[in-house]
Amino acid sequence: MANPTPQNFSGAAAKATIEASRSREQLGRDLAALFMSAPATFDPVALRRLGQAGLRSFAAALGVSAPTPPSPVAEAKKQTVSEDETNWKHQESRIVQFQVVGAFYGAIAGLTAIVAVSLLSALLS
Structure with missing residues (x-):
């Protein structure tokens, strides 16, 4: 053999x-x-x-x-993305969840500080 x-x-x-x-x-x-x-x-x-x-x-x-059945060439054309779409996907940025939560807590802390300062100034004057 x-x-x-x-x-x-x-x-x-x-x-x-x-x-x-x-x-x-x-x-x-x-x-x-x-x-x-x-x-x-x-x-x-x-x-x-x-x-x-x-x-x-x-x-x-x-x-x-x-x-x-569809030809493999037709299927490949469906799956192919244009270059503009690919470039846009690279430029797209997503906001991460912890950034949103951090901004929310920062805003609450800032508002709390403003309220505390205004209450202290009202009590001391």
Whole structure:
């Protein structure tokens, strides 16, 4: 047996993936035929192992139009943010909770000091 190389592994993995997808599609068609012939005995749990390709072939065999999945390029475009949005996110600053609480306590302490000084000046005069 030859030593596996990354190229051999990648090729074998690609072939296995294609073969698995084709077998799921065939299984989907077979399950659709079973469903059409004997719907009372059909077990819907069998649909779980079909995957996307198998479910599409199952639906196509039944004459139902199945939605096609979005392309990876379209998904990548949705997830890509523009440069302006990215720059704005870096410029955005958030007020940390302790800063708000500290400002509130500082304002209360300042008002208390003003009231105390005015009461002392009223008592002493």
